[in-house]
Amino acid sequence: MARSSTTPTQRNGVAKQGVEEVIIGPEEAQEIIDRGVTDPALNRKVSPALVDRYAHDMAAGNWIEDTGQTIKLDAHGRCLDGQHRLRAVVKSGCKIRFDVKYGVKKRAQLVIDTNRKRTFADHLGMRGVHNATSVGATANLLMRWQNQAIFDRHSAPTHVELDVFTDEHSERLADAVREAQRVCASVPTATRSVIATAWFEASVVDEGDCLEFFEALISGENLEAGNPIKTLRDTIIRYGRGAKPRQEYQLYQVIHCWNAWRGNKTISLIKFPRTLTTENFPRMR
Numbered sequence: 652m653a654r655s656s657t658t659p660t661q662r663n664g665v666a667k668q669g670v671e672e673v674i675i676g677p678e679e680a681q682e683i684i685d686r687g688v689t690d691p692a693l694n695r696k697v698s699p700a701l702v703d704r705y706a707h708d709m710a711a712g713n714w715i716e717d718t719g720q721t722i723k724l725d726a727h728g729r730c731l732d733g734q735h736r737l738r739a740v741v742k743s744g745c746k747i748r749f750d751v752k753y754g755v756k757k758r759a760q761l762v763i764d765t766n767r768k769r770t771f772a773d774h775l776g777m778r779g780v781h782n783a784t785s786v787g788a789t790a791n792l793l794m795r796w797q798n799q800a801i802f803d804r805h806s807a808p809t810h811v812e813l814d815v816f817t818d819e820h821s822e823r824l825a826d827a828v829r830e831a832q833r834v835c836a837s838v839p840t841a842t843r844s845v846i847a848t849a850w851f852e853a854s855v856v857d858e859g860d861c862l863e864f865f866e867a868l869i870s871g872e873n874l875e876a877g878n879p880i881k882t883l884r885d886t887i888i889r890y891g892r893g894a895k896p897r898q899e900y901q902l903y904q905v906i907h908c909w910n911a912w913r914g915n916k917t918i919s920l921i922k923f924p925r926t927l928t929t930e931n932f933p934r935m936r
Contacts, residue, residue: 667753667754668753668754669752669753669754670721670750670751670752670753671750671751671753672748672749672750672751673722673748673749673750673751674746674747674748675722675737675740675746675747675748675749675751676740676745676746676747677740677741677744677745677746680737680738680740680741681737681741683722683724683728683729683730683737684730684734684737684738684741686727686728686729686730687729687730687734690729693729693730693731693757694730694731694734695734697734697735697738698735699805700805701735702735702738702739702742703739703742703805703806704807704809705735705736705738705739705743706738706739706740706742706743707743707809708809708811708812709739709740709743709745709747710743710744710745713809713811713812714745714747714811715811716747716748716749719750720750721733721749721750721751721752722736722737722749722750722751722752723751723752723755723759723763724751724752724753724754724755725754725755725756725757726753726754728753731755731757731759731760731763732755732760732763732764733749736749770787771787771790771791771810771813771814772784772786772787772788774810774814775787775817780817780821781825782825782828782829782832785828785831785832785843785844785847786817786824786825786828787813787817788843788844789824789827789828789831789843789844789847789848789851790808790813790816790817790820790824791807791808791813791844792844792845792848792898792902793816793848793851793852794807794808794812794813794816795807795808796848796852796902796932799929799930799932800929801899801902801929801932802899802927802928802929802932803929820851823851823854824847824851826850826854827847827848827850827851827854828843828847830846830847830850830865831843831844831846831847831850833865833869834846834865834868834869837868837869837870837871838868838869838884838887838888839891840887840888840889840890840891840895841887841890842895842898842901844898845898845901845902845905846865846905848902849902849905849906849909849935850865852934852935853865853909853935856935856936857913860913864880864909864912867880868880868883868884871884876919877917877918877919878912878917879907879908879909879911879912879916879917879918880908880912882908882918882919882920882921883904883905883908883921886904886921887901887904899927899932900923900927903923903927903932903933904921906933906934906935907921907933908921909935910933910935910936913936914936
């Protein structure tokens with residue numbers, strides 16, 4: 652396959668056909684984008700969040716070039732598939748190597764990207780990770796919490812970052828999900844990824860207290876009124892009687908009760924701050 656540093660769309664006056672390996676920088680990417688601005692029907696609506704995630708990986712050196720996926724251009728050099736990658740090149744300021752397919756007919760868009768999107772859980776499953784969906788969801792929530800972006804879905808970790816994190820913490824994540832399954836078996840209204848996230852962090856703070864806290868949450872035995880574990884358990888059970896809070900708010904409830912229990916405080920009701928934000932979201936102590 653030929654390699655080029657530009658994206659000319661003709662060779663000897665004839666529209667290019669076939670695939671070339673091309674180094675595309677911000678100027679070349681913007682040139683391709685500009686060719687299609689006169690025809691909005693060429694591409695789907697731009698997702699700024701997806702552009703940000705791609706640009707983040709590119710700038711961090713995490714972008715994987717050899718995927719077999721092409722930038723698809725029509726006979727006029729207009730982009731039919733790959734606009735988010737091109738916009739990410741512009742935003743990141745990086746030069747990225749792409750396989751570029753020339754001369755693609757617009758009708759091909761009928762079947763481009765119509766399959767189910769491959770999720771990170773799919774990737775974990777193909778790696779042979781047990782409970783891949785729960786591990787992936789736990790890693791995502793953990794990383795957003797640790798990166799102080801728990802309410803910012805636009806700053807969610809990329810698949811590459813999640814892959815590194817799950818590889819580095821594979822054993823603790825597996826333990827966290829396994830213990831969360833035990834909690835959910837006893838309290839079915841609990842959310843597995845929320846409990847696993849809390850268990851993961853609690854086990855780092857104090858393994859002994861982590862074991863005691865979650866065993867008591869599972870059994871529900873010998874818990875007096877005001878005991879934060881009882882309050883948490885009763886709160887989770889009530890999820891089944893009404894609207895279940897978003898997972899970030901569920902996690903807040905677990906953390907709040909853990910911190911109160913560790914501080915020998917009593918709680919009869921879990922109250923949220925007037926406004927719960929990334930800045931005032933608690934850590935486990």
